[in-house]
Amino acid sequence: MAASPSSIVEIDQVSFGYDAARPVLHGINLKIERGSVVGIMGQSGCGKTTLLRIIAGWLKASAGSARVLGENLNELDEARIFALRRKMGMLFQFGALFTDMSALDNVAFQMREHTDLTEDLVRDLAMLKLEAVGLRGAAQLMPSALSGGMARRVALARAIALDPQLMLYDEPFTGLDPIALGVIARLIRRLNDSLGQTSIVVSHDVAECFDIVDYVYFVSAGRIVAHGTPQALRRSGHPFVHQFVQGEPDGPIPFHYPAPDYGADLALEGAHG
Ligand SMILES: Nc1ncnc2c1ncn2[C@@H]1O[C@H](COP(=O)(O)OP(=O)(O)O)[C@@H](O)[C@H]1O
Numbered sequence: 001m002a003a004s005p006s007s008i009v010e011i012d013q014v015s016f017g018y019d020a021a022r023p024v025l026h027g028i029n030l031k032i033e034r035g036s037v038v039g040i041m042g043q044s045g046c047g048k049t050t051l052l053r054i055i056a057g058w059l060k061a062s063a064g065s066a067r068v069l070g071e072n073l074n075e076l077d078e079a080r081i082f083a084l085r086r087k088m089g090m091l092f093q094f095g096a097l098f099t100d101m102s103a104l105d106n107v108a109f110q111m112r113e114h115t116d117l118t119e120d121l122v123r124d125l126a127m128l129k130l131e132a133v134g135l136r137g138a139a140q141l142m143p144s145a146l147s148g149g150m151a152r153r154v155a156l157a158r159a160i161a162l163d164p165q166l167m168l169y170d171e172p173f174t175g176l177d178p179i180a181l182g183v184i185a186r187l188i189r190r191l192n193d194s195l196g197q198t199s200i201v202v203s204h205d206v207a208e209c210f211d212i213v214d215y216v217y218f219v220s221a222g223r224i225v226a227h228g229t230p231q232a233l234r235r236s237g238h239p240f241v242h243q244f245v246q247g248e249p250d251g252p253i254p255f256h257y258p259a260p261d262y263g264a265d266l267a268l269e270g271a272h273g
């Protein structure tokens with residue numbers, strides 16, 4: 001696949017397994033255009049987080065190529081991957097705030113670590129990031145004084161502290177009540193558009209995701225099984241997508257976890273007992 005300048009991420013035939021005996025991703029292809037918000041959806045354990053870790057350069061594909069922000073990840077050494085990662089903002093599921101620092105200091109942390117900006121400028125910039133998530137007024141609060149939704153927004157302000165071009169969100173809605181969830185979803189879209197970012201949102205929350213993304217990839221057992229715009233996917237009648245969008249218990253995604261034949265299991269128990 002030739003690199004096209006409008007693509008921020010190009011994953012070409014990527015496979016990966018944590019150990020060789022059990023592959024987790026199989027021949028994944030995806031392409032993310034500059035400025036878009038793209039959803040990666042699928043049920044728990046299908047490989048979404050693994051795919052994000054490959055895009056972030058934490059894991060190396062065992063086959064295929066991954067191009068991110070114009071660089072071929074397979075060709076980069078650790079130092080250059082580290083430099084590339086500075087251009088990415090990440091909001092991960094368990095990315096808790098530092099509990100011993102105020103909201104402002106949480107946001108300022110990366111700026112203090114990674115830039116030569118003066119303390120005055122760092123504080124002004126951190127305030128701007130908090131303003132962008134509607135929490136300038138909460139700057140001096142400690143994390144223990146924040147609601148779950150507010151804490152997630154501070155984490156979001158922290159993730160955009162270094163003005164990333166590419167945002168990676170792993171289950172950003174987990175554990176939030178419906179109102180906080182809607183706030184975070186709209187913020188993801190708004191920040192993407194106003195700051196000129198490109199965003200990848202990993203989620204199993206179809207309703208919320210479909211409202212804010214331009215394009216969706218559905219993953220099942222480490223393979224892309226469907227992709228398209230939310231509108232096209234809603235219309236498609238693709239059995240996997242239909243089951244997922246409607247939240248139906250039965251369909252291509254099995255309700256039962258794979259198990260040996262029931263009769264064989266009973267016979268086995270009999271043999272033991
Ligand atoms: N660090 C790891 N070591 C070994 N196996 C892992 C590791 N992380 C995830 N897996 C396995 O890889 C598969 C995909 O996991 P993951 O990418 O976390 O899925 P998802 O994010 O879609 O829930 C699962 O079977 C999981 O058990």
Ligand SMILES: [Mg+2]
Pocket residue numbers: 048049050170
């Ligand atoms: Mg995950």
